Amino acid sequence: MRITSALVDPALLDLPWSVPLEEWPASHLVALPQGISRHIVRFVKLNDTVYALKETRERIAEKEYDLLRALERIDFPAVEAVAIVNDRLDDAGEPLESVLITRHLQFSLPYRALFSHMLRPETMNRLLDALAALIVRMHLTGFSWGDCSLSNTLFRRDAGAFAAYLVDAETGNLYPKLSEGQRSEDIEILRLNIFGECLDLEAAELLHEAIDPEAVVDDIVARYERLWHEVTYEQEVPRDAR
Ligand SMILES: Nc1ncnc2c1ncn2[C@@H]1O[C@H](COP(=O)(O)OP(=O)(O)OP(=O)(O)O)[C@@H](O)[C@H]1O
Ligand SMILES: [Mg+2]
Structure with missing residues (x-):
């Protein structure tokens, strides 16, 4: 597992990255309203911050991360990119998709x-x-x-x-x-x-x-x-x- 971020919240490292997002235990998740999407999206709360996690292909996660960062630099109203998690492996050593982490947009x-x-x-x-x-x-x-x-x-x-x-x-x-x-x-x-x-x-x-x-x-x-x-x-x- 490899995490790319401008400023990593260490608590993110302890999440169960070797498990597909869909199978994460409820204890890690917060239930918040979410829209219809093709990808699996889950919310987690670490300390006082809620993050949105989206499982997707590495290339897509990277593109979206870069774009969101660029939008943030020009103060554009968009969700804020936090990190990308790449090179995930499950417990059998099989590769899992990357995860794009954004900050949950409050309210x-x-x-x-x-x-x-x-x-x-x-x-x-x-x-x-x-x-x-x-x-x-x-x-x-x-x-x-x-x-x-x-x-x-x-x-x-x-x-x-x-x-x-x-x-x-x-x-x-x-x-x-x-x-x-x-x-x-x-x-x-x-x-x-x-x-x-x-x-x-x-x-x-x-x-x-x-x-x-x-x-x-x-x-x-x-x-x-x-x-x-x-x-x-x-x-x-x-x-x-x-
Ligand atoms: N940072 C965030 N804050 C709040 N909600 C979020 C955030 N990120 C994702 N969501 C919720 O998750 C939903 C799905 O996210 P997103 O549209 O990025 O997924 P997708 O699978 O790429 O969508 P599509 O099917 O359009 O490709 C959003 O509609 C939104 O409700
Ligand atoms: Mg969408």
Whole structure:
């Protein structure tokens, strides 16, 4: 087992790394709401810090770790990468996947937990506002997400509004600047993902009857475009027009 980290919490070393994450005893884990994901994600509490552990391939864990660190340097609202655990072996000497460790984002909720009861349309609006603002900020910094969705976002209640944070950077890329094409590609993915997520909510009878998935998607794209235009619009005034 090999742990890579800027500052290792020694308590992390004592976790049962030779056991697949799925089989970790409950005594090591804390039950907190989590979103739907392909990878196994578990939360552990060590001293007073809660960490999120995600089992994934080494290359992916490293890419995500580097991206999250880069986002942290520019103060971008995302989960904070703590360490990567590589070269794990089980008790029979068979290799196990790597683990990406992030700090659990306190007071955050995955959207599925927000929808544990039906949201009023205006609460849904505030959620979409937060997500649109996150993506505008992301695109301004040159980050293309590649997988914008409600499940890859965490929400914190922030006075009357919501604040959105990026949780899954696996598919992201940081560029000096995004082209129009890169931006619209990200927005197309957002359309598909959010539409699918709304259909899932509808099937689970968690979507308010006044909310139409197609309208939600058009709405969030419109919010994004409006905000993008507002922050990037540059007025050109010819000198003799003064
Ligand atoms: N640092 C964290 N703080 C709070 N929750 C977290 C954190 N890391 C992961 N989670 C929870 O675990 C869920 C799954 O994480 P993540 O999206 O990174 O997994 P994934 O398997 O890569 O997802 P996908 O299926 O989109 O590839 C998130 O939706 C979130 O609820
Ligand atoms: Mg995810």
